[in-house]
Amino acid sequence: xxxxxxxxxxxxxxxxxxxxxxxxxxxxxxxxxxxxxxxxxxxxxxxxxxxxxxxxxxxxxxxxxxxxxxxxxxxxxxxxxxxxxxxxxxxxxxxxxxxxxxxxxxxxxxxxxxxxxxxxxxxxxxxxxxxxxxxxxxxxxxxxxxxxxxxxxxxxxxxxxxxxxxxxxxxxxxxxxxxxxxxxxxxxxxxxxxxxxxxxxxxxxxxxxxxxxxxxxxxxxxxxxxxxxxxxxxxxxxxxxxxxxxx
Ligand code: PXP
Numbered sequence: 001x002x003x004x005x006x007x008x009x010x011x012x013x014x015x016x017x018x019x020x021x022x023x024x025x026x027x028x029x030x031x032x033x034x035x036x037x038x039x040x041x042x043x044x045x046x047x048x049x050x051x052x053x054x055x056x057x058x059x060x061x062x063x064x065x066x067x068x069x070x071x072x073x074x075x076x077x078x079x080x081x082x083x084x085x086x087x088x089x090x091x092x093x094x095x096x097x098x099x100x101x102x103x104x105x106x107x108x109x110x111x112x113x114x115x116x117x118x119x120x121x122x123x124x125x126x127x128x129x130x131x132x133x134x135x136x137x138x139x140x141x142x143x144x145x146x147x148x149x150x151x152x153x154x155x156x157x158x159x160x161x162x163x164x165x166x167x168x169x170x171x172x173x174x175x176x177x178x179x180x181x182x183x184x185x186x187x188x189x190x191x192x193x194x195x196x197x198x199x200x201x202x203x204x205x206x207x208x209x210x211x212x213x214x215x216x217x218x219x220x221x222x223x224x225x226x227x228x229x230x231x232x233x234x235x236x237x238x239x240x241x242x243x244x245x246x247x
Contacts, residue, residue, distance in 0.1 A: 002247050003212055006040035006069050007033040007239055008200075008223025013043075013051035026056050027063050029235060036239035040067030040088070042221045044102070045081065047073060047095055057085050069221065071102075071132070074111070074118035082122060089128040091152055091198075091221070092118060101224075102201065105133035105154040108142035116146040123147065130198060135186035143195060150196040152221060153186055155211065159202025180210050187216040205229070205245045212246045220246060 012029040016022070030041045041064050043052045060068055068087040072078035073095040082090050092115060094106045108115050108131060115131065122129045130150035133139040134157075143151045161176040187197045199211055200221035211217060222242060230238035 001218070003217050004039035004067075004219045005037075005239075005243055005246055006042040006067065006219060006221045007038045007226055007242075008042040008044070008221055009033065009227070010044050010051045010223055011227040013053070013056060017051055026052070027059055030060055030064055032235045033239050034064070034066050036236040037243050038066065038239050039219075040064075040069055042069040042071060042091070042223070044071035044093070045078065047075070047077075048097060054081060057081065057087070061085050061087060069130070071221075074106075074115050079118050079121050082127060083125050086125065086127060089130055089150075090122050091130040091132055092148075093132040102132065104156060105136075105139065106131055108133060108139055108146060112142060112146060119147045123149075130196075132200075135183045137186065137189050140186055140190050140195065141193065144190070144193040148195060150198055150219075151186075151190050152198040152200055152219075153183055153190075153217075154201050155183065155199050155203055156201045158183060158211070159204070159207060162204075162207040176210075180214070183211060184214050187214060191216045205241060208242070208245050 009026060009029045012024050013026050015024055033041060045052050045057055069089040069091055070087040071091040071093045074092045092106055093102050119129050129148050130152050131143045131148045132152045132154060133143055135153045140151055158179040161179055190197045196218055197216045198219035199217050203222045204225040226238045226242050
């Protein structure tokens with residue numbers, strides 16, 4: 001079965017916020033992604049509101065007809081927004097104010113009670129809950145323990161290893177292959193606990209194929225590489241090319 005693609009459109013909002021203006025429209029971006037065949041739209045509402053704003057979530061909730069996945073930290077403020085706007089899914093992510101982007105997965109073991117409280121509240125409101133975690137067996141067990149319906153395996157390390165030709169030669173290729181196998185084992189462990197498996201972070205047209213051919217990964221969340229390519233070829237084509245890379 002081919003995995004679904006949710007396009008993360010945060011960086012359309014990054015361009016808009018660079019001028020604090022009204023363009024490019026996040027709504028137009030979402031519609032183009034859907035028309036190009038994306039299975040869903042992902043956005044990250046950060047505490048510092050550096051790209052996506054609260055109003056974007058409200059508008060996207062009205063416009064997105066496929067699947068709206070909102071990434072957020074497990075804070076009272078964010079969970080309150082989710083309960084009010086009711087996206088189809090919430091992905092709980094760690095967040096630190098000075099990071100350039102999300103740095104690794106949520107430590108569910110260290111934050112067990114807080115994460116469980118968030119998961120309970122979201123599930124009670126009928127919102128599907130995914131947790132972004134590193135491909136580590138103990139973290140997956142903890143995610144199952146707090147009641148997550150899905151884990152999104154953090155592929156940042158794999159992405160780093162596949163950034164350049166390092167990945168296709170000698171030691172670099174071996175390291176990338178061993179990271180793929182760590183992700184595969186993590187996915188199998190989640191499956192054995194009846195937890196669904198997504199993956200994302202740093203994925204590209206070039207590196208997604210090795211993960212798309214693994215069993216159990218049913219969803220990819222990909223943003224930066226698609227929006228970057230869209231600058232040159234347009235968003236519709238950029239999304240189509242990623243769908244082809246996953247198929
Ligand atoms: N998944 C999660 C949980 C993320 O935080 C991000 C980045 O916002 C992505 C996927 C997408 O990562 P990228 O923009 O590198 O494709």
